[in-house]
Amino acid sequence: ETGVTQTPRHLVMGMTNKKSLKCEQHLGHNAMYWYKQSAKKPLELMFVYNFKEQTENNSVPSRFSPECPNSSHLFLHLHTLQPEDSALYLCASSQDWPDPNTEAFFGQGTRLTVV
Amino acid sequence: GQNIDQPTEMTATEGAIVQINCTYQTSGFNGLFWYQQHAGEAPTFLSYNVLDGLEEKGRFSSFLSRSKGYSYLLLKELQMKDSASYLCAEVDSNYQLIWGAGTKLIIKP
Numbered sequence: 001e002t003g004v005t006q007t008p009r010h011l012v013m014g015m016t017n018k019k020s021l022k023c024e025q026h027l028g029h030n031a032m033y034w035y036k037q038s039a040k041k042p043l044e045l046m047f048v049y050n051f052k053e054q055t056e057n058n059s060v061p062s063r064f065s066p067e068c069p070n071s072s073h074l075f076l077h078l079h080t081l082q083p084e085d086s087a088l089y090l091c092a093s094s095q096d097w098p099d100p101n102t103e104a105f106f107g108q109g110t111r112l113t114v115v
Numbered sequence: 116g117q118n119i120d121q122p123t124e125m126t127a128t129e130g131a132i133v134q135i136n137c138t139y140q141t142s143g144f145n146g147l148f149w150y151q152q153h154a155g156e157a158p159t160f161l162s163y164n165v166l167d168g169l170e171e172k173g174r175f176s177s178f179l180s181r182s183k184g185y186s187y188l189l190l191k192e193l194q195m196k197d198s199a200s201y202l203c204a205e206v207d208s209n210y211q212l213i214w215g216a217g218t219k220l221i222i223k224p
Contacts, residue, residue, distance in 0.1 A: 004157070012167075042213075042214040043158075043174075044214075045211065045212065085212065090158070098210030100146045102162070103148070103163065104212075105157075106157035108155070108157045
């Protein structure tokens with residue numbers, strides 16, 4: 001139990017589908033993140049939310065749309081994805097942002113395959 | 116841009132010691148993290164260094180040299196369960212984490 005829960009664990013979707021990834025944290029943290037992890041590549045930060053406000057958007061294509069209704073929940077809405085978007089999508093949370101010495105707690109990720 | 120370099124893969128023997136190196140660019144440094152990630156699992160925090168020197172936590176130790184832009188993770192008395200990827204991440208001047216691609220550590224009996 002990591003304190004950060006992601007659903008679903010696995011997702012296969014067609015390029016015309018619309019789906020959403022969900023993340024929930026029970027740690028009382030103020031900051032939540034979406035990362036993309038591709039094989040043998042560094043983690044790529046996609047979005048950061050601090051106190052429900054988006055503070056970072058690292059040039060992510062508009063086919064990825066985040067939503068943060070409260071400090072405990074984070075969604076990533078997906079539509080018209082491309083096969084190269086297939087990856088492990090990790091959600092994380094930390095006490096605050098930015099806070100350089102605060103560790104991040106990660107969920108187990110959603111393994112996304114776009115066909 | 117910032118680059119984090121760490122070996123792609125290492126192999127070690129159960130009971131032995133292994134050192135995983137990480138180099139980073141030194142401008143605007145605000146700390147360095149090590150995370151462990153087992154296959155199919157979430158990355159989990161191992162250590163954070165912001166000052167030079169060695170920090171020990173049980174079988175795992177992390178070292179930092181800011182002047183050299185260099186860190187290492189030292190794992191002693193290796194166990195099979197230590198087989199995992201080890202991720203190095205630098206906190207840059209904008210307080211963003213710059214991640215390495217990870218080192219896959221394979222432990223053999």
